Amino acid sequence: MWEQPVLIMGAGHIGRRIALVWASALRPVTVYDISADALRSCTEYITDNLAKYCLSHGTHPGPVHFTTDIREATTAGKRNGLKLDFSHAHTESGKNKGPWMVIECLPENLSLKTSALAEIEPLLSENCIIASNSSSLMTSEMASHLQHPGRLLNTHYYIPPRNVYVEVMSSSHTYEGIFPFLTQEMKNMGLTPMVVPPGVQSQGFMFNRIWAACKRETLAVLQEGVGKPAEIDALFRDFFHAEKGPCERMDEVGLDVVANIEEHYIEQRPEIAKSGEKPLEWLKKTYVDRGDLGEKSGDGLYTWEEREALKERHKLEKYPEVEEALGA
Structure with a gap:
C-alpha cells in the first residue's frame, strides 16, 4: 500500500x-x-x-x-x-x-x-x-x-x-x-x-524533435507564402489520416509557447538556425508581438471563427475533441 x-x-x-x-x-x-x-x-x-x-x-x-x-x-x-x-x-x-x-x-x-x-x-x-x-x-x-x-x-x-x-x-x-x-x-x-539509452543526451525527445521539425517547416511554408494554414492542414489530414493539422495544433498549444520552444532549439542547436530563424522572426512579428496567440487569445494562424468552424467539422467527422497541453 x-x-x-x-x-x-x-x-x-x-x-x-x-x-x-x-x-x-x-x-x-x-x-x-x-x-x-x-x-x-x-x-x-x-x-x-x-x-x-x-x-x-x-x-x-x-x-x-x-x-x-x-x-x-x-x-x-x-x-x-x-x-x-x-x-x-x-x-x-x-x-x-x-x-x-x-x-x-x-x-x-x-x-x-x-x-x-x-x-x-x-x-x-x-x-x-x-x-x-x-x-x-x-x-x-x-x-x-x-x-x-x-x-x-x-x-x-x-x-x-x-x-x-x-x-x-x-x-x-x-x-x-x-x-x-x-x-x-x-x-x-x-x-x-x-x-533514452544511458549516456545519450538529446535537445528534445524522440517525437518532440520530429514534431519540432514539422512545426519549423510549416512556419517556413507560411512565411514564404507557399501555402495557407487551411491548405497545409487539409493536406496533412488527408495524407496522414490525422484528426488535426500542424497549424490547428500550434494554435491550440499557443503561438507564444511555440516561439519560446523554437527559440530555445535555435540557441542550443546552431545547425537549425539557418532554417529556423526567419520563420521564427515572422511568427513573432506577425502574431506573437500583436497578441494573436491562437486559442488562448482568440485569433492566431486561424481566426476564432475559422477555428470554431473546424471544431464543428471535427464533430461531424466524429473525431474526438482533443485538449492540448501547453508546451507540447
Whole structure:
C-alpha cells in the first residue's frame, strides 16, 4: 500500500492529466500550484474524470490533495512510508514522509523551472525522485541548480490519459537504479515508458524533435507564402489520416509557447538556425508581438471563427475533441 504521494508541480493542462493517471489504483497524489484558479480548474477536471478513468481500467481512485502551500505539499503523506534505495533498486520500510516523486509540469522556461526545483529540493526527503516533464529542456541544464542531481531526470508525458507513452531520459547524473524502479511503476499504472539509452543526451525527445521539425517547416511554408494554414492542414489530414493539422495544433498549444520552444532549439542547436530563424522572426512579428496567440487569445494562424468552424467539422467527422497541453 502506497502511503507517500506523487507530487505534481503545476495544475495546468498536462499536470492535471498526469495527476489523474497516478491517482488511479489507490495511489495518493498531491497537486501543488501557486494559482488558486489553476487548482480550482484542476479539481474540477479530476473530479469529473478520475472515477470514469478508474472504471474503464478496473482500478480504484486514490486520494488527491490540492494546495498552494509548498510546505504542505512536501509533507503530505504518512510516516513509515517507502524508503527508496536506488543504489540497489529496491524498496524497503522506512520513516520517510512527503512525496516519493515530484513531477515538474511548469511552463517551458528554464529559469522558472530551475528556480522552482531549487526551492522545493530542500523540503524533500533525500531519496525523492525529481522528474521534469519538459519537452525541449534537458534536465542536464537544470542539474547544477540541485544539491543532489542524481535523483533528477526527464519524464516527458504527452497528453495522458489519452496518450500512454512517456519518454524517459537521464540528466547525465541520474542514479542508474531509478530507471528500472520507475519504469516498472509506470507500467503498473498503464503507461508505456520509452527510455533514452544511458549516456545519450538529446535537445528534445524522440517525437518532440520530429514534431519540432514539422512545426519549423510549416512556419517556413507560411512565411514564404507557399501555402495557407487551411491548405497545409487539409493536406496533412488527408495524407496522414490525422484528426488535426500542424497549424490547428500550434494554435491550440499557443503561438507564444511555440516561439519560446523554437527559440530555445535555435540557441542550443546552431545547425537549425539557418532554417529556423526567419520563420521564427515572422511568427513573432506577425502574431506573437500583436497578441494573436491562437486559442488562448482568440485569433492566431486561424481566426476564432475559422477555428470554431473546424471544431464543428471535427464533430461531424466524429473525431474526438482533443485538449492540448501547453508546451507540447
